[in-house]
Structures are given as C-alpha cells and as structure tokens.
Amino acid sequence: MSARTLSALQEYDDGEVPAEGISDLAALLVYVGIPALLFLVIAVLVLAPSMARGPRYRPGLGWWAAPVWFNGPDDADSAVRHATATAEGGGASARW
Amino acid sequence: MAPVPAGEAFSERQNDDIVRAIRLARQQSDLPVSVYVGTLEGDPRDLAMVLHGALGAAAEQSVLVAVDPGARRLEIVTGKGVRRRLDDRSAGLAAMAMTSAFQGGDLSGGIASGILSLAEHAHTPRSLHTGTR
Numbered sequence: 001m002s003a004r005t006l007s008a009l010q011e012y013d014d015g016e017v018p019a020e021g022i023s024d025l026a027a028l029l030v031y032v033g034i035p036a037l038l039f040l041v042i043a044v045l046v047l048a049p050s051m052a053r054g055p056r057y058r059p060g061l062g063w064w065a066a067p068v069w070f071n072g073p074d075d076a077d078s079a080v081r082h083a084t085a086t087a088e089g090g091g092a093s094a095r096w
Numbered sequence: 097m098a099p100v101p102a103g104e105a106f107s108e109r110q111n112d113d114i115v116r117a118i119r120l121a122r123q124q125s126d127l128p129v130s131v132y133v134g135t136l137e138g139d140p141r142d143l144a145m146v147l148h149g150a151l152g153a154a155a156e157q158s159v160l161v162a163v164d165p166g167a168r169r170l171e172i173v174t175g176k177g178v179r180r181r182l183d184d185r186s187a188g189l190a191a192m193a194m195t196s197a198f199q200g201g202d203l204s205g206g207i208a209s210g211i212l213s214l215a216e217h218a219h220t221p222r223s224l225h226t227g228t229r
Contacts, residue, residue, distance in 0.1 A: 068105045080146060088176045093140070
C-alpha cells in the first residue's frame, strides 16, 4: 500500500464532522448501565404480580401457614379442648 | 419436617372470596358453613369430627369443611340435623368439586365453589301451600 492511498483513507468524507470520543465512564453507562437497567425493569415487571399475590399453594410442597378457621367458634382453642366429637354426623372425605 | 407457620394462608382477596361464599350459603340456603384450613393431625376424620363438635350448639345444623393442604386431605362433616337436607352423596359431589380445584393449586377458589355447591344441594324451595318454611 503506497503512502498516498494511506493518507487518503484518513481523510474525512464531505460533510463528516469528527467528534470527541466519549469517556470511559460514559461508555460504561451507555453500554452496561442502560442494558442492566432495562434488564431490571423487565425482571420487576415479570416478578411483581406473583410477589404481590404472595406465596401460592402448590400440592405436594407442604403447607406453611398457621391454621385459619372461618366462621368458627370465638375461642377456638378452648372450644376444641372441651368439644365432644360429633357422633351421628355425615359428610364426605376426599384426597387429592 | 414440622410445619412452621410463616405468613398468612390467604390473601385479602382470597379471604373475601371464602367469606362471601359462606355468607351466600347462609342467605340462600340457610346453611351455616364453617371452614377450617390447617393441619389435621392424627386421624383426619376423627379430628374433623372434634372440630365440628367444637361448633357447640350450632353444630347439629352446621357443616364443617376441614382442609389439610399439606396432607392433601379434605373432610366434610355434616351435623345430624343438616344431614336430612344435605345427604352424603351431595357432600361427596362438593368434595369432588373442591379437590379438582385443589389439584390445580387453587385453594380458596376450590373452597368457595365447594361451599356454593353444598349450598345449592341444601337448598329447599319454599313451599307455598304447607304453611311451613
């Protein structure tokens, strides 16, 4: 390659205005910071609904919560302690 | 592994669903339903009977739905008085509706639809000519 063509390569095209290069910090911000931020935003959007709903019941993975009794006796503990089991009751049993 | 209570069993919305179903059962069919969700240690059926007995004077006319999500057991106990209008076959149908929802992980939805199923079967249309309600 001759010296003439090499110098021609380094010249700018018509209308091309060279700008100063961006600093390392700015490069890091644009190429790492923004993608990371985007990643975080998407992750939050995906996880937020299930986190808002709280832990979900999954059969076979056990049960974690304290017992709840809807429409039960006011003082459940003593009521159960003094209760006599229903003898002539009916009903059904099931497993899943 | 001992179950360690951590957090609420149901979210506020799920709570409301169950409470609404219980209220509907009482309004539409005059059927008091009590729902227990927790571990049934020992023999689940026996414990469910004790829980039903703990409802006190109202027990005879009440239905208890006991759900053990950990052991995957469901017990429906009907009192002596309520058994006349809610036979065991109807209770079995409600149990099936519940367990199929539980299998999909929908605990509150299964309980609510099961209660409504119980209420529907216990519904006695008002007769207009006998003078009794």
